[in-house]
Amino acid sequence: MKTSVSKYISCMIASILFLTVSYTVSAQTNTLQNLGAKGALQDSSITLEKALTYALQDEYAAQARCDAVIQKFGAVKPFVRIKKAEQSHIETLLPLFKAYKVPVPKNQAANLTEAPVSLKAAFRVGIEKETDHISMYTKLLETPGIPADVQRAMTTIRHASLNHLAAFQAGLSRSE
Template identity: 35%
Template sequence: MLRQYDWLKRSQNYFLFVVFVLFAGLVNAQDNAFGAIGSKQNPPQSIEQAMNFAMQDEYLARAEYQEIIAHFGAVKPFTNILKAEEQHISRLKVLYQQLNLPLPVDNAKDHVIIPSSIRAAMETGVNAEIDNIAMYDRFLDMPEINDAAYKDVKQLFIALRDASKKHLRAFERGINK
């Protein structure tokens, strides 16, 4: 009888362990379902979803650059690009108002990881801009983006993608200094 109880107790502990591991994996998966990375893992099914991923990614860039500046000081190109991210967010907000859509919550700070050095921060910027460009390219391939109702969204996605190309070059120059 005692052996059966020990087996049951071990089984319960094993079950709890499995549940914990699965839950931890779910939490990590949700953490990645944000911004450009989230849009790649969970492609948007509507223009509104695409706009939400775009806003999240712009929020994330702003939060990352704010934290990098707070940690390492007013280093270019982060200071310049931070100003651009503010403009991107403002332009997206105008579209949300025009389309009468609710703004996504800005919880980007929950997703920020501070790099260990300025060089690592520049490399993070390169990777983030590559992901951002790819995200906008995917959004511009959505059939709905050509609907006349989304003309302004399409134009802004093109402008934001092109701005990211400039940011990418700035970070690449920063790495090569």
């Protein structure tokens, strides 16, 4: 009897641990999919608050990716320059949060970002993420009711992203 109860308790503990780990992994994946460009591109009901939030989250993520690459591979071009540009984009967006009384999202990007395994992979990720970034801003700019100052900021940032995309493509070409 004692052995049966012991086995039962062990199975229950194992089940609870499994469910806890599964929920945590699922919640993290869900969170990652709902942030920045990924979230915006999946969202069918964008509001001004969501548009600003997605944009800032994606700028945070871009900056964190550059940080991770720089920490792992050193001051590699164009990552150093793009990291500075991402900070400029963040500084462009923040006053809009204040102007429209939108809560500024917490910057979680550093906790959710890992350095790619190689510099070549970093360029590939940069290309993928800038492509998503450009698509996100294109979608956000089509949102009805977006104020003119928000449109100007997002148009400027989207244009800069086209330059970032070209820089990552050139970097990938050089690394092959």
